Each structure stands twice: as C-alpha cells, then as structure tokens.
Amino acid sequence: MTDAHPAAPDMAAPDLAAPDPAAPEMAAPDRFPPGTRVRTYRHDPPHHTRLPRYARGKRGVVVEPEGPEELADISARGRGDAPVEQIYAVRFEARDLWGEGDHHVVLDLWESYLEEDPDDER
Amino acid sequence: MTSGDHHTDATIARRVRRLETLLEEKGLITGERLDEAIDAFLAESSPANGARVVARAWTDDAYRARLLADGTAAVRELGYMEGSFQRLRVVENTASRHNVVVCTLCSCYPLRLLGPSPSWYKSEAYRSRVVREPREVLREFGLELPPGTDITVWDSSAETRYLVLPRRPEGTEGLGEEELAALVTRNALIGTAAL
Structure with a gap:
C-alpha cells in the first residue's frame, strides 16, 4: 500500500522541514463563532449523550469554543472511531429552558448537538 | 447521600467491586496497590x-x-x-x-x-x-x-x-x-x- 497514494511532491517535504510555530495545526475554523444563536437537537438518542434532556430543542447563544474532544456519544460505547469535534460553551436563558426564571445556564456542547438558529426574532 | 440516587450509587458500587475482584483474581492488581493509588490521589486533592x-x-x-x-x-x-x-x-x-x-x-x-x-x-x-x-x-x-x-x-x-x-x-x-x-x-x- 505504500505507493498507492503517493504524496504530492510539493506538499510533503516543506511542511516537515519548516514547521510554522504560529500555526501548529491546520484546524478548520469553528462552525459557530461566539455570539452565534444556536438550537440544540431535539431527539432522544438510545445511547449515552452529554446533551441533558432539559436542554434539548432549546435556543442558546455560543459563548466561546472550549476546545476539541472526541464525541462522547460514540466513545462512551467503547468505539474507537469517535470523531473529534469542537465543544462550545453555550449560554441559555432560564425562560428558554423552563418558561420562567431570570438566571442563565451554561452547558458545554459538542458541535453536532447544535444547529444555527435561523429565527432572529428574539 | 439522598434516597434519590441511592439505587444508582448501589449499582455502580456493585460494578466497581466486581471489577476490582476480577482484577485481583487475574493477578493484575492487588487490593493494597489499589488502596495506595487511591490514597496518593486523594492526598493531592x-x-x-x-x-x-x-x-x-x-x-x-x-x-x-x-x-x-x-x-x-x-x-x-x-x-x-x-x-x-x-x-x-x-x-x-x-x-x-x-x-x-x-x-x-x-x-x-x-x-x-x-x-x-x-x-x-x-x-x-x-x-x-x-x-x-x-x-x-x-x-x-x-x-x-x-x-x-x-x-x-x-x-x-x-x-x-x-x-x-x-x-x-x-x-x-x-x-x-x-x-x-x-x-x-x-x-x-x-x-x-x-x-
């Protein structure tokens, strides 16, 4: 298999020879920048998940990225193929979670738990 | 401990004990060594x-x-x-x-x-x-x-x-x-x- 996918000659060597200390990894930009209005997924998976029931299908605002980790929904099942995803601190207003209250709740949520909230009318 | 999570705690405790017993039976770890590791961790916490x-x-x-x-x-x-x-x-x-x-x-x-x-x-x-x-x-x-x-x-x-x-x-x-x-x-x- 060693010669099945030859590297492009102008890509491999220069990266190894001159690593750029300012850019240690070529990570994709975060999908949800701070301030993005998001909505959490609604479904109730049959397996382990870190999206608590009380925060499903709820609207919140991204505070900031917390750093990438393996998706716990997969890794908790003993599988070695868990994707690494960005985790975001997401801030929820109590009334969006419970219909009442004036406090906030912040949860750390994997990217695939979230979708952008198109409704901008809040 | 409140009564609310008693059942869950008991279930987990039972699993942990079972795992510990298996590890000892297979000679992978001794109870003493386990206690030392826990003590060392708690001493720093x-x-x-x-x-x-x-x-x-x-x-x-x-x-x-x-x-x-x-x-x-x-x-x-x-x-x-x-x-x-x-x-x-x-x-x-x-x-x-x-x-x-x-x-x-x-x-x-x-x-x-x-x-x-x-x-x-x-x-x-x-x-x-x-x-x-x-x-x-x-x-x-x-x-x-x-x-x-x-x-x-x-x-x-x-x-x-x-x-x-x-x-x-x-x-x-x-x-x-x-x-x-x-x-x-x-x-x-x-x-x-x-x-």
Whole structure:
C-alpha cells in the first residue's frame, strides 16, 4: 500500500522541514463563532449523550469554543472511531429552558448537538 | 447521600467491586496497590488547593487575569492539575453576578482543587433543582442574593471543570495570602456559599 497514494511532491517535504510555530495545526475554523444563536437537537438518542434532556430543542447563544474532544456519544460505547469535534460553551436563558426564571445556564456542547438558529426574532 | 440516587450509587458500587475482584483474581492488581493509588490521589486533592488559588488571585491582579483567561495554565503555575486532561475554567463572582457549578448528568467536579465532592453535590435534588431554581436552592444553603443579581449556573456536561472565584470578604485588606486562603470554603468554590 505504500505507493498507492503517493504524496504530492510539493506538499510533503516543506511542511516537515519548516514547521510554522504560529500555526501548529491546520484546524478548520469553528462552525459557530461566539455570539452565534444556536438550537440544540431535539431527539432522544438510545445511547449515552452529554446533551441533558432539559436542554434539548432549546435556543442558546455560543459563548466561546472550549476546545476539541472526541464525541462522547460514540466513545462512551467503547468505539474507537469517535470523531473529534469542537465543544462550545453555550449560554441559555432560564425562560428558554423552563418558561420562567431570570438566571442563565451554561452547558458545554459538542458541535453536532447544535444547529444555527435561523429565527432572529428574539 | 439522598434516597434519590441511592439505587444508582448501589449499582455502580456493585460494578466497581466486581471489577476490582476480577482484577485481583487475574493477578493484575492487588487490593493494597489499589488502596495506595487511591490514597496518593486523594492526598493531592483538597479544597485547600482551590483556596490557595483564590487567595493568590485576590492578592495578585496579574495572576487573577491569567486565571480567568486560562484556568488550566494558571493553576499549573501553582503545581495543580499537572497531567490532567481536563480544562479548568474559573468564573468570577462580582457585586452583580453570581456563579454556581453543577453536573446534572453525574457529579463532575474539579476534584484536585476541591477534594472529594460532598454528598449533596451528587444528590438528585441538587442536580435537578439548581439549574431550574438556583435562587431558591442557594437560599436553602443560607445564601440570600440581592434581587437583581445575575445568576449563572455552569453545568459540567463535557471535559471542562469549573471553579468559582468568590468575592473577597470586606475588611480583609491587611491579611496575607495564607490567612486569606484559610477563609475560603469548599462551598464558596462551588458557588453555594459566599464569604
């Protein structure tokens, strides 16, 4: 298999020879920048998940990225193929979670738990 | 321990005992070695560690800024959380803002900085109620917050652990770092008490 996918000659060597200390990894930009209005997924998976029931299908605002980790929904099942995803601190207003209250709740949520909230009318 | 999570705790305890027995039977580990490892871990885990971090932040503005910007790096400066894979975020209480920490899914908590978690932290009642009615829960802890206070509840649902930086008590201007650290309680570091 060693010669099945030859590297492009102008890509491999220069990266190894001159690593750029300012850019240690070529990570994709975060999908949800701070301030993005998001909505959490609604479904109730049959397996382990870190999206608590009380925060499903709820609207919140991204505070900031917390750093990438393996998706716990997969890794908790003993599988070695868990994707690494960005985790975001997401801030929820109590009334969006419970219909009442004036406090906030912040949860750390994997990217695939979230979708952008198109409704901008809040 | 409250009755609410008794069944779950019993189930987990049974599994752990079974696993321990299997490991010993297969000669992979001895009970003695296991006890040593647990003792060594607990010896390094104490609310005195969190208190020391807080006292440093109260007396050193530059440290406080680093602590709030990158909790993990700042506590490592003082020798804590070395080798831990977890991130630490420190959240600061102010005159208008109060923070409180919970783990609604289990009982996650920065053990090395706070020591073993109190049973109420693991209770079903605390975990389910503090995200819904924090003001009432804090009142039951004896903490009455002014009506306008913005309360933020941090639910430790992933790999970040939270530590509350409490407000420095009034009248402590003359105190040194060690004396200040002695004033800091575990509950204040979780956010269920003020100082």
